[in-house]
Amino acid sequence: MEVISHCAEAIILRDGDNVVKRRLPKRYRIRELDEMIRRQRTKSEAKLIVEARKAGVPTPVIKDLSDFEIVMEYIDGRPLKEVMSEELVRKAGELVAKLHERNIIHGDLTTTNILVRGDRIYLIDFGLGYFDEDVESKAVDLHVFFQTLESTEIKAEELKKSFLEGYKRYKGWKAVVEREKEIRKRVRYA
Ligand SMILES: Nc1ncnc2c1ncn2[C@@H]1O[C@H](COP(=O)(O)OP(=O)(O)O)[C@@H](O)[C@H]1O
Ligand SMILES: [Mg+2]
Numbered sequence: 301m302e303v304i305s306h307c308a309e310a311i312i313l314r315d316g317d318n319v320v321k322r323r324l325p326k327r328y329r330i331r332e333l334d335e336m337i338r339r340q341r342t343k344s345e346a347k348l349i350v351e352a353r354k355a356g357v358p359t360p361v362i363k364d365l366s367d368f369e370i371v372m373e374y375i376d377g378r379p380l381k382e383v384m385s386e387e388l389v390r391k392a393g394e395l396v397a398k399l400h401e402r403n404i405i406h407g408d409l410t411t412t413n414i415l416v417r418g419d420r421i422y423l424i425d426f427g428l429g430y431f432d433e434d435v436e437s438k439a440v441d442l443h444v445f446f447q448t449l450e451s452t453e454i455k456a457e458e459l460k461k462s463f464l465e466g467y468k469r470y471k472g473w474k475a476v477v478e479r480e481k482e483i484r485k486r487v488r489y490a
Pocket of ligand 1: 304305306307309310312319321360372373374375376377412413424425426427
């Protein structure tokens with residue numbers, strides 16, 4: 301198996317048509333607690349991937365699940381940040397609208413956690429995701445995404461507009477967008 305990514309939290313291995321996301325032990329945590337946390341996060345991520353898919357958001361198909369490992373479909377695509385366009389970012393906005401409609405918070409909405417394969421886009425990495433109906437959590441998702449655009453894209457403002465065109469499919473969009481602006485101010489003056 302080939303390693304495709306390795307960070308402090310997890311290692312991602314490619315195994316033919318599948319990838320294995322294995323959560324790694326944290327040496328500084330007591331073993332029992334560490335295993336409990338890893339087991340819980342693995343299960344929670346798999347659950348969110350399945351729920352997102354049910355909400356109509358393309359995500360990798362889950363093939364198998366064990367204590368610290370998710371086996372899922374390998375998406376042979378490119379991260380959004382490498383193939384960025386207004387059209388794709390508008391589609392991303394539509395997908396986030398579908399998540400938020402179902403109170404699914406992605407938790408790490410960056411342009412590397414969105415994969416583009418053909419004309420389809422997939423959301424991955426629900427490791428920090430959770431279910432929540434609060435405007436604040438949804439606004440943080442938008443904020444993280446906008447921050448990513450601002451730090452990597454020259455046309456960040458246009459791209460944000462396109463994203464919002466898609467996101468407006470979510471009936472609660474207005475409150476979320478307003479809250480995101482407040483978060484922006486809070487961050488600036490903090
Ligand atoms: N199902 C998948 N198909 C293809 N590539 C994947 C898949 N899952 C993860 N990857 C690749 O591995 C990287 C890290 O995986 P991710 O789930 O985002 O974990 P992390 O929490 O380490 O960011 C992704 O940015 C992507 O490049
Ligand atoms: Mg990631």
